[in-house]
Amino acid sequence: MTRAEAFSDREVAMCQVARLVENGRTYWAAGGGTPLYSVLLGKKLYAPDAQYITEDGVIAPEPMLPFEPMMTMVASRAVYRALAWGTMNSAGIHAQLGYMDYGVLNTLQVDQHGNINSTFLGEYGGSGRRFGGPGGADTIAACCWRTILITDQERRKFVREVDFISSPGFLDGTPGARERAGLPEGTGPWRVVTPWAMYDYAPRRLRLIARVPWVTVDEILAECEWKPLVADEVQVLEPPTEEELQLLRTELDVRGQTTDAAGSWITWDGEKYIRA
Amino acid sequence: MTRAEAFSDREVAMCQVARLVENGRTYWAAGGGTPLYSVLLGKKLYAPDAQYITEDGVIAPEPMLPFEPMMTMVASRAVYRALAWGTMNSAGIHAQLGYMDYGVLNTLQVDQHGNINSTFLGEYGGSGRRFGGPGGADTIAACCWRTILITDQERRKFVREVDFISSPGFLDGTPGARERAGLPEGTGPWRVVTPWAMYDYAPRRLRLIARVPWVTVDEILAECEWKPLVADEVQVLEPPTEEELQLLRTELDVRGQTTDAAGSWITWDGEKYIRA
Amino acid sequence: MTLSPSSSRQIEILRQGSGAYHPVDPDGFRHYVREHKNRALQPRLMTAREAVDRFVADGDYLTYECNYLMRGPNAVFHELIRQEKKDLWIAGKFTYVDVALLVDAGCASKIDCGFFLSAPAVERALKEGRLQVYEYSNVIMTLRIQAGAMGLPFLPVRSFGGTTGFDHSGAKLISDPYTGDPITIVPALNPDVAIIHAHQADIYGNARIFGTGISDVEAALASRKVIVSAEEIVDTEEIRRNPGATSIPYYAVDAVVSSPFGSYPGTCPGYYGSDPEGVFEVFRAVMGNGVPAYLDKWVRPFETFEDMLEQQVGQAKLDAMRANEVLKEGYSA
């Protein structure tokens, strides 16, 4: 592993998620952007027997990389060499049955209890901005045993309560809240990963547990409108490696996502990493 | 069409059902015995664009005849040249959706309201005789728009109330009884065919509408433990034709059904038919 | 080992959404099937124009399968815009640029939201009250269609509970009479019309779809009127040769439209890749304010989708798209 010398915020987040990927586990990746690239990166470098499922019901494909632009589902290269082809309902039903260990999602806004908003910023029905809705994330967040959220470290994205729960976290944070809402027992948010930080839940409440070397805990907390808990010891995350970036750039996130900004650029100045 | 000179009771019933088969309609045939043979006979001779569906979800096959012994479902000859292969659930679901015009069933016992017993003769749970249960007949009787029952003309088979409703007719015969039991609106029994007679419902109550030439109405009624209504004019049914019997015997009911007696033999003595 | 059935006489409704939903009427659907679905093997091949004219009415609830970029029924979709259909209510699962096209063209006024690409045209329509959104999610929408495809009034589901969407939907949280635990139920969806692009179909509507999909089969069974467009019209003998390959049976289908390259500019997996240029163009149009210009260039000037392919795309590009699709295995019967 070679420490990389220059990379983007988004690349940092994907590499961190990739390192969470475990052998022998199933990953339901939302859509076809950073969640899918992160899981594939982890599978290719660290956990060859991790398997992923897509929203169109593809089980354990070995896609022909790189994907064609915007063609991360249904297209032949994306579903190539799968063990089974399915549908959105087959994916959803396998998740209802408990076959999906991890769900990997990106999100617009997350709150202290891990609830996700991808529908509306502002008062619903009033002024504010409408977004595209939960897509598959609602079922991923409800039915996978553990979910990993990917988002940016921005004040407006870490809030006390999301304006609209598009996909469920721990709801009001009380014990059993998910079960009382009809969701499967024992499921819920597990990690939130940003380009700067990693969070877990202690329990059912967001807690900062790790940071990248080039930002401080205070800098992270300054980018949270609502302050999360902070672990007694905040770990320092390893920066991306050249091997990770090589794979990301040549095979996975080749063109970058059209709708997903890359964020800032981080470079190694010979002594330390500097954020542009 | 040539009037046939010798045939069995069961052959009479199958020929009568065959003549009810209409072009452009779907027939869900229960199991693989007389209901299936009757529909195929009708399709081949009278209604080439009648289509049938089996309990294992085969849509509109052109089976390679004759069937192998007891191999009227799942087997390759039985499902040959279908338009689609399915499952028991796909057949059941298409019926729930209203795609099945006619269900064709045979039955152990039928009552004045067309309820079918194929489960138990005697007081359920007490002494009496246990039979094999409804099989697919419950869903056929519930969900097809119209059902055609095939049974023998025997006293113990035509009763006031069946001992056990395995598959629903008009239940207690009151208007809306099926709907109140959760069954689809507007469905129900349509014809009962025996080797001697044909019945309809006037409305929701069994009514004798036709007889074969070699039995009288009184003889038929003598073989009904509970007397059905009798139409003002009881039609006389045409006996089987040579063409029908030829097809039945060489391609369909080749060996006879192992579990299904052929009944008596009827012969033409030069002037009239005589039942042995 | 066994549970005694509860002797309770009631199931509690713990919470329910207040959103309007397409009417639930399984018996009405059955009557429609009985009256209108043709169980005879009679040809139902027609042009996209005729199919849309006959089977899509203003105000219909519409589901289309996949999306504009991935095996979308784009030939029929263009025809909706060309014929200026109005007030369509869209089943918005796995939609993408397509919702913005329909909304900006004035065709759609309601959407059940799983996901759509949030675009200026959609935002504008929302702000101006020309578009109403009801809140679900992708799988909840496809399960609603699944319920419709089973002839049921509702289906229990294991997601959607606890969301704000639930409160703006037709869902209910009830106390499961078997376990006593809370469980969400959602209303079945029987769209008025489904448009689906298949790889192959015969003239009666027996259709084959290869590869993955969203809810093609469910939509075909759940919908009152079903238009299937197909890359290839195959002989019924070919269908009968391999009945296991039939995705949709003829009796669910009202119109078959021969539509080679019918998913342009998207991909029809196994048959042709996408046209990246065409994909970027529609994406840019939708994310900018370019929908009217896009429709004026790609849809409105042409009598038919085939005319557009011939005049605006050209055979060379179509040939290249086909050549570009090198992965064929699994995309035939």
Add this chain to the structure above:
Amino acid sequence: MTLSPSSSRQIEILRQGSGAYHPVDPDGFRHYVREHKNRALQPRLMTAREAVDRFVADGDYLTYECNYLMRGPNAVFHELIRQEKKDLWIAGKFTYVDVALLVDAGCASKIDCGFFLSAPAVERALKEGRLQVYEYSNVIMTLRIQAGAMGLPFLPVRSFGGTTGFDHSGAKLISDPYTGDPITIVPALNPDVAIIHAHQADIYGNARIFGTGISDVEAALASRKVIVSAEEIVDTEEIRRNPGATSIPYYAVDAVVSSPFGSYPGTCPGYYGSDPEGVFEVFRAVMGNGVPAYLDKWVRPFETFEDMLEQQVGQAKLDAMRANEVLKEGYSA
């Protein structure tokens, strides 16, 4: 066009059956999946003996797919009898001679009845109280399994209402909260164990079934423990070549048993026809009082099903069965 959701707080239970039913526990099933189902691509090939020893316990609720005469999982089925499993509860949809075999062998003590062949051995067991029957019907049973395969506690159905079986079952008639009309719901079925015979499987359990079936895929997804026997063990490369042909995904499968001619004396469509002599023999045994003699001839003397095929059937007959199956189209991927 739209309905307002009812504001009622309750759903009425209009009628309910009093029959015992296998416990409904979707969350428990999920936990079982999480703990015990292997999501790693690790081989799970084993003998029928090992599979039955490890995955079938006395008292288990068992579903087997198709039946003894039609693509039955007969190699595994024989092993149940050889290992003298006890108190099995059988999902009796589309069963035939098989129930009598299991009952007379002392393996089964309960059956959920769709249909079984009414035979002297079964009648005797019923009269002597060694067998308990709960009443459903074929499609109601496969829909219960479908509910289990969707991870749901129950499913609405459009048949079964009004029958006497309903009163002796786990069904309930409720007032549909969407339409107000009465609708039957039935408890989901998650069998403890499913045994299924496939045409092909890889060593991980990815299985292909060709032709028609009863509820193979549903049973595999609904059951805690799944044993798949297969005519052919194929390479995973072959599975990946045509993912559309996979019926059952590996992660639902616990044991893969290589079992050529595993449906003898029945047919495995496309691979071999039935042995009419063998079919008549089991039928006569069951309809007479010949089950013990049948088992003593065909099951108990042999260590394995393969031994029985070799010693009791012989290669010549097996070759003839294969030659006899001339219809191959549609039975390959």
